[in-house]
Every structure is written in C-alpha cells, then in structure tokens.
Amino acid sequence: MPSTEFPLVSVVMPAYNARPYIEQAIRSILDQDYPCIEVLVVDDGSRDGTPEAVEAIFGDQVRVLRQKNGGPAAARNLGIRNARGSLLAFLDADDLWLPGKLAAQVRHLQAHPDVGLVYGKFVRWEGAADGSFAPPPPPVGDAPGLVAEHSGWIYRELLFDNIVHIITALVRKPVLESVGGLDERLRTGEDYDLWLRVSRQTRADKLNQTLAYYRV
16 A cells, blocks of 8 residues: 555556557566556557557556547556656666566655656667567666756756656656646657656756666
C-alpha cells in the first residue's frame, strides 16, 4: 500500500504496434525493487494486438487504456489523467528500465522537496542489421551524486538541447498538472516542449546514474 515512505508511482507507457517488445518493457517496470507501482499502458490505436497481448500476459497487474491513434502526447496525457499516483514516470513500449531506477529517484525527491523532477542517464541500445538485439551493453561511468551542470534550474541548459530523456524522468504530478501536460498538437518534440515548460516551474536534478536503455 502507498505510504509516506513509499508514495504510489504511476508509470505511463504509450504503445503503438508494440507487440514485439512491450512484454520486456513492462517486466522491467514490475521487476523494480520499489513496492508501490501502477502501470498504465495507453494503446494508441494499435493494429497488431498489442493491448490484447498485454492483458493476456499481465492481467490486473497492468491497466490498459485505449484511444484512437492520436500520437504519443495524447497517449501520455490520457495516462496522466487516469494516474492515481502522486509521482509520474514514463517508459516507451520498446525501451527498458535498469534495476533500482525508481527507488533511487523516489529517495531523491523525498530528500529534496523543492525538486519537482528527477532524471538520469540512459544508454543507446543499438540493433543489429537484421533487426535483432543482443543483450544491452552495461552502463559505465555511474557514480553517486548529481550531474551538477544539468541540475537545478535547468531552463537555460534546455534551450541548447533536450537534456531530459522522458524515459528517465520521475516528476511530481502537481508539476505536470500546473503546465497542462503535453501539447497534443506536437507529433514530435512533445517531450522537449514539456520539459521547457516544467523547468520554468521547478528545480530538476539529474542523477549520475544510468536509469534506462533506449532501443534504437
């Protein structure tokens, strides 16, 4: 049960024709060493049986929401509106979280109530020429603490580059609500636009820790 020590984290996963990879992505969430997780898969009009496969494999461990194809911003917003948790995280249906991601981030937010967003590093996971994927490479260069130049009031840094990868982010729900969620008019760059607006409202800290694998 959620508590002051373990607030509920709602994980929003937009999915469009993601059947080949989505089971592995969801398992990387459910295998986290954090006890209070809600997983919301938002099917964005898939035609390959993605939502049915998720329901068959995971049952009531995952909430499946459905919408007509509207793009990732609309899918994430639907998940945000239906989320029960006070903290929100995002994972795309073909990517993976590393063990310990959520626990480290929740601890950081609890220790720093003035921080509304905590994120981290990720590793690009390249596919082979035939479309297959070997096991992802191990992360390197992780160390305790923060990446100082990408922590604090990061709006200026964001103007030069989108330094927040959405699959590594954990954000307080009131912060997302204060900026109105993602702009559904944007089919690409919607996360960049979101973090620019969020960074004007709150401090953001980057853990010097690899939190996710981004499947290329």
